[in-house]
Amino acid sequence: MVTNFLQNHQVQNNQFLLPKRHFVIYALYALIPLALLHYLLFNPVATAKKSVVVSQVREEAAVAISSHHEHVKVNDKHRHVSPPDDGDEVLKKDAKAGETPPPPPCDYSDGEWVPNARPPLYNGTSCATIKDGQNCMAHGRPDTGYLHWRWRPRRCDLPAFSPDAFLGWLRDKHLAFVGDSLARNQAESLMCLLASRSPPELVYRDGEENKFRRWAFREHNATVSIFWSPFLVKVAEKAEHAGVRHNNVFLDAFDERWLSQLAALDAVVLSIGHWFLIPGIYHDAGGEVVGCHDCAEFNHTEIPFFGVFKQAVHRTLAEINRRHVLAGGGDKVVAFTTFSPAHFEGDWDKAGACNKTRPYKNAEKEAGYTEKEMRKTVVEEVAAASAAAAGTGLRFAALDVTTLADLRPDGHPGPYMRNDPFAGGAGPRVQNDCVHWCMPGAIDTFNEILLQTITS
Template sequence: MTTNLLKTYQLQSDKLLLPKRQLIITYALSALIAVALLYLLVDPAPAAPASTRPSVAAPWIQEELPPPSSPAPYQGDDESLRSAPPQAQVLAAAAAPCDYTDGEWVPDPRPPLYNGTTCDIIKDGRSCTANGQTDTGYVHWRWQPRRCDLPAFSPAAFLRWLRNRHMAFVGDSLARNQAESLMCLLSSRSPPELVDRDADSRFRRWVFREYNATVSIFWSPLLVRGVEKSERDGVRYNQLFLDAFDERWMSQLFGGGGVDAAVLSAGHWFKIPSIYHRGGGVVGCHGCAPELNYTETSFLGVFRDAVRRTLTEAARRGRDAGAGEEREKLVAFTTFSPSHFEGDWDKGAPCPKKRPYKSGEKELGYTEAEMRKIVVEEVAAAAASGSSAVRFAALDVTTLADLRPDGHPGPYSRKNPFAGGGRVQNDCLHWCMPGPVDTFNQILLQTILRR
């Protein structure tokens, strides 16, 4: 029996034995199959030709993607790293809206895109390092939303969108602050040429010849027609004409060869004592002396009225100018940017903090919250009004700005502030450049790209 089993096993083994040549061929075929399987696992489908590859975004997004560059790592409190190519970041932002209002400032060792001492567009009072500020830690923070990412600013992408367009920043000195930030950011990619200005630089216009792109600044702190308070000239109150527009900028909105996109910023001047006019008469007053015998009126209500009328008129003028035009018109409104004076601003109050507030460390004040709310609500109402000629967007920066007490010029709004002795006036309202205001323009770019 044992002999039979051995014979059976020998016969089966003989069937499994292959000639040496066949064995080599078998091994070679096995190796080729393994390589093929590995290729399929790594690259399961060959790339389609450019003419037939499915589009992952609308053509206007593809045209405006920034050029490839090294991904910028994000370091959160848990030291985890996040990175994504700029193209993927822009596509993600265009595909899904991001809530930029909820987040925190995180350390960022990367240098800013421009130098505060060499960008000659900056108004003297915002050039903190040129004025003697040596502690530049305020430039090494980045805003990180909680549930999404805010891509780094791409000058190339912004200039591609701005090609053959005219963008205007309209409003108060914070509008000018944001406009100068944008110009310095863009100048890192293409040199602008100053082509027009007034005596006190409240109106300026630049052209990027390479792109036929124009950026202007219009001084209009009340948005509607008004005369600003001037203690030097003996004018104690703002005069607001609530039923008239400031045609210095409004007349250039959306007309032939005029402004294609407007970025508005206003709020702080509405808190100043003011007299309100409508229909040729005085209808109210904020903070006026009792002897004037005017009805005390909430400046918050007046601010809402001015914002609403401005957006409504912009929509109307956009419709009137929209016949035969395919390009989108844009009105973006930057929400209220809080100050950080620790005391009375006119008595030398400082803003001494050297780091951002942590999330939950500071609560937004009532007035700041209401000013923000008014802009957000009125922009949403304008967007929902059914006008297809103009796109409206709120650049909601109030929370992220409120958490940055360290980003203001403080005493360095003039050169060598301590050289002469005496009381030093601090600026805890405007922003050093570079600084937190550059983040406003990061959000502006993503708002533009996300149609």
């Protein structure tokens, strides 16, 4: 009986016993996940590649098990090759996910004017390039509050103008301002700002009206030019003294006085607008008249000047891009200053036409229809030109100053476009300038934005 019991017990145990060789192999298989778990738990570097390591271990284990069961010795030449290790790619993605994305471009059109105690970089006597009509301080303007405001964008910062930073960027470059008298106003503001650090030398002047000028900053091998072109395209300008009150604008031709110089320019600032409000006759291909603005004395079709303005902007930007590519490309910046509104309150020759002494608050003033449409055209056309110029090295940008300018009725010369306008008991009629800007003043902000735009 005892013998039978032992025999039976031995048979039952034999069902659960493994040959020694099999026991060792399966024991090793059992230890692999335990070792892996210990490695992942106590090695933080390995954690980042956990999924990759687990996958590899599983593949190796599968190969080993298959080799055992098939009794095939697997050497390096025949071993299953797993996909390339993508652990580095995982780490790169994790690093990118942790990076702070770059901030969006600053929207300088959304902000407010806030008091600023910092004095201007120049004044009416320290800068020699102020046009006489904008030298409000020297002409006796009694209030000085218009000098002490700064534009503060809502969602970003606008640093104070740095002459050193601008001159550093301008080294070995040629910058040109092209457009009407507001382009000239902005250019002269920039010259005064830069002259506070490095005096410029006037190296070229065409005529007494200073419509074409060029300065050199010798120590920086830098050049700044002004080109008069109030429509950017070709025009036969009005001549009131000869009885010609209309501008003849040729929309299919370009103003080669400045555009022929494009290849030699590193940066261009365009600024037009107010001359389109003046009576004009518009010509297209072959000189054919396609319409006019404010021309009741002629048998021409009256058309809105907004469409003409849009055509002039569009064709000019497209031509700049075309000539840039033909010249072989390279880095170039074209900035377009948006429309700068006037602030006449009544007749231009009436006392008090623009006599405010503080900026508007945002809720006080809404831009008019003309200002909105002119600004919109520039912003949209610049965006379209930027897309068309992608990859050419040519960069277009809109200097969106319409809102900040619209809130500054206090920034114009008014009657102080000439010295002591009320001296000698002048009557109620006096010429006012409510279009251009006192220097120093609000227009210096245009160049603060220009600096940030060209160096971004």
